Structure formats: C-alpha cells, structure tokens
Amino acid sequence: MSTRERIIEAADQLFYEQGFEHTSFAQIAQAVGISRGNFYYHFRTKDDILDTVINHRLQRTNVMLEHWEVEGETPSDRIRSFINILIMNRAKIKRFGCPVGTLCSELIKLDHPAQGDAKELFILFRTWLSRQFVQLGHAEKADELAMHLLAQSQGIATLASAFQDEAFINREVDRLHDWLTSCTATP
Amino acid sequence: MSTRERIIEAADQLFYEQGFEHTSFAQIAQAVGISRGNFYYHFRTKDDILDTVINHRLQRTNVMLEHWEVEGETPSDRIRSFINILIMNRAKIKRFGCPVGTLCSELIKLDHPAQGDAKELFILFRTWLSRQFVQLGHAEKADELAMHLLAQSQGIATLASAFQDEAFINREVDRLHDWLTSCTATP
Numbered sequence: 001m002s003t004r005e006r007i008i009e010a011a012d013q014l015f016y017e018q019g020f021e022h023t024s025f026a027q028i029a030q031a032v033g034i035s036r037g038n039f040y041y042h043f044r045t046k047d048d049i050l051d052t053v054i055n056h057r058l059q060r061t062n063v064m065l066e067h068w069e070v071e072g073e074t075p076s077d078r079i080r081s082f083i084n085i086l087i088m089n090r091a092k093i094k095r096f097g098c099p100v101g102t103l104c105s106e107l108i109k110l111d112h113p114a115q116g117d118a119k120e121l122f123i124l125f126r127t128w129l130s131r132q133f134v135q136l137g138h139a140e141k142a143d144e145l146a147m148h149l150l151a152q153s154q155g156i157a158t159l160a161s162a163f164q165d166e167a168f169i170n171r172e173v174d175r176l177h178d179w180l181t182s183c184t185a186t187p
Numbered sequence: 188m189s190t191r192e193r194i195i196e197a198a199d200q201l202f203y204e205q206g207f208e209h210t211s212f213a214q215i216a217q218a219v220g221i222s223r224g225n226f227y228y229h230f231r232t233k234d235d236i237l238d239t240v241i242n243h244r245l246q247r248t249n250v251m252l253e254h255w256e257v258e259g260e261t262p263s264d265r266i267r268s269f270i271n272i273l274i275m276n277r278a279k280i281k282r283f284g285c286p287v288g289t290l291c292s293e294l295i296k297l298d299h300p301a302q303g304d305a306k307e308l309f310i311l312f313r314t315w316l317s318r319q320f321v322q323l324g325h326a327e328k329a330d331e332l333a334m335h336l337l338a339q340s341q342g343i344a345t346l347a348s349a350f351q352d353e354a355f356i357n358r359e360v361d362r363l364h365d366w367l368t369s370c371t372a373t374p
Contacts, residue, residue: 017296018296018297019208019293019296019297021208021209022297096295101345102292102296104345104348105284105292105345106206106293108282108348109206109283109289110205119349122346122350150342150346151339151345151346152338152339152342153342155338155340155341155345158288158291158292158342158345159334159337161291162291162306162309163306163309163334171331172334
C-alpha cells in the first residue's frame with residue numbers, strides 16, 4: 001500500500017474506534033508511522049481525510065454489494081448476506097457499534113458539512129436492499145422493508161456495543177432471518 | 188431553578204445536541220449566561236458535569252417509568268407508553284437521534300470512565316420493559332423481548348436522524364404497536 005492508502009486505512013479505523021472528533025492528526029500519523037510533515041504532504045486538514053475516508057467506504061461498500069449481487073442466487077439469499085454482516089463483524093460491532101451509524105450520528109451532532117456524504121453510505125444499502133425486495137415481489141413496500149431492515153441492524157449494533165453482548169447479536173440475527181422467511185412466504 | 192440546576196439542564200441539552208466531546212465549558216457557561224468563574228464554582232471538570240447529567244437523566248427516567256407504571260392499566264398499555272416516546276420526542280429524535288443511544292455510543296468510542304453509568308440508562312428501560320413482558324405472560328422470554336424492543340427503538344432513532352424522516356418514525360411505530368399486539372395475543 002502507498003503511504004496515502006495507509007493513512008486512509010489508519011484514519012478509517014481510528015474514526016470508527018474512537019470517533020472522528022476525538023482522533024487527532026498526531027494519532028493517525030503515529031498509527032501509520034510517518035512524520036507530521038509527510039502527513040501534511042498528503043492531507044491538509046482532518047476534513048480532507050474524512051472526505052477521503054467516506055469515499056473509500058463508499059467504494060468498498062459498492063464492491064461488497066456487487067459481490068453479494070453476483071454471489072446470491074435469489075434476492076432472499078442476497079438480503080441474507082446483508083443480515084449476516086452482523087455476524088461477520090460481530091467482534092467489532094460489539095466493541096464499537098456500526099461504522100456507518102455511529103459516523104452519521106457523530107457528524108449530525110457536529111453539524112459537519114460531510115454529514116450528507118456519510119448518509120450516502122446508508123443510501124447505498126437502502127437502494128440495494130430496496131431492489132432486492134422488489135425482486136422478492138414486494139414492489140410497493142420495497143423501500144419501507146429496506147428501511148425497516150436497516151433500522152433493525154442499526155438497533156442491534158447500538159445495543160450490542162452498549163451491553164458488549166454477542167449472544168444478543170446471534171439471537172437478533174435469527175429473528176431477522178425468520179422475518180425474511182415470512183417476507184418470502186407472502187410476496 | 189438554581190444556577191447549578193440551570194448548568195445541568197444546559198449541559199444535558201448541549202451534550203445531546205452536539206455531543207459530549209464537542210461541547211466546551213465556555214459554551215455551557217454562555218448558554219446559562221454566567222461567567223466562567225461562577226461556572227467553576229459549581230463544576231471543576233467536564234467529567235464532573237457529565238456524571239451529574241447522567242444522574243439527572245437516571246432520576247428523570249425513573250420518574251417517567253413510575254408515571255407509566257401508575258398510569259397504564261395493563262402491561263401492554265405501559266409498553267405502549269414506551270413505544271410512544273418515539274412519537275412524543277420525534278422532532279428532537281429526527282434531528283439528534285436518541286439521547287441515550289448516542290451518548291452511550293460516544294462514550295464507548297472515547298473509552299470514557301462514565302460509559303458504565305450511561306449504560307445504566309439502558310438498564311433502567313431494559314429492566315422495566317422486562318417486568319412488563321413478564322406480566323404480559325412472557326416470563327421466559329421477557330428479557331429477550333425487552334432487548335428486542337429497545338433495539339428497535341434505537342434503530343428507528345438512528346435512521347430517523349440520518350434521513351430526517353418523520354414519516355418513517357410514524358410507520359415504524361405502527362409496526363411496533365402491531366408487534367406488541369401479536370405478543371399480547373400469544374402469551
């Protein structure tokens with residue numbers, strides 16, 4: 001990875017683990033192991049890094065959604081890929097919540113200019129899920145179901161981190177799979 | 188209100204609206220309209236204020252839960268009081284999310300010593316809801332149902348603030364009421 005890529009990766013992780021506001025230039029530089037001078041060569045302000053981190057996440061999310069699209073045979077399979085990220089990422093979620101939800105919440109409170117860009121991360125999932133629900137035969141309620149599922153995953157992440165409870169994640173994921181089965185049964 | 192109480196109210200509101208980390212002594216002093224000297228007479232550090240704000244919220248939450256307990260005839264009525272705070276506070280939730288969830292998430296990321304105290308706010312709701320589900324005839328699954336409902340309310344608050352969407356809150360609250368009706372029907 002180039003120095004620039006390493007800065008983006010380190011900033012992404014630190015913004016997630018300890019928040020955007022709380023993370024300093026010095027901490028990112030230290031995590032990458034470069035001087036402040038070298039750092040400033042790549043990024044002038046923390047807002048510059050934030051923009052780049054959000055774009056980086058958008059790209060990564062797009063790749064993931066395209067992968068699920070290709071990999072899942074049915075729309076139901078594909079929605080299950082979304083549900084299962086709660087299991088895949090449970091160790092991190094249990095400690096720091098959802099990277100999208102917590103970043104959006106923080107930027108809203110800071111009234112930060114990048115809050116609209118961060119929201120695009122939610123919009124990617126919302127649009128993608130909505131398309132799956134259309135294919136599942138729920139054209140009229142597709143967006144409503146997408147938002148419902150997104151909300152559930154957010155709530156699970158928030159409580160899992162507050163209570164550091166992995167069993168809770170597993171239980172709620174089972175509920176989501178049952179819910180999806182009931183959606184599939186009644187198109 | 189005494190100066191001390193006014194400081195607590197102002198800090199509570201600012202921590203909610205713009206986050207704990209982002210709120211300065213100077214901003215709280217300005218909101219109350221007192222000098223920094225007068226301020227320091229009441230609170231030495233921001234952590235002192237945070238402790239007091241959390242205790243204040245715990246007391247207020249306890250009063251609210253006792254009120255619901257007395258007011259609601261059936262456990263189902265009482266759980267509906269909980270669900271309806273999403274409607275009662277929708278204007279604020281749409282802008283800043285849930286005061287409990289966002290404070291807990293922020294303190295976890297800061298690895299702040301008060302994160303355990305903030306979690307007590309969730310525990311109050313969890314314990315109270317759990318007791319209602321026991322009375323509803325779900326003794327074995329009472330805590331699971333309480334956590335499920337808490338998670339849903341958290342997810343609704345997170346997405347409502349990300350999308351500034353009041354219609355979404357109303358729709359999800361209707362879903363929660365339907366869900367509770369189905370819980371009441373199958374004890």
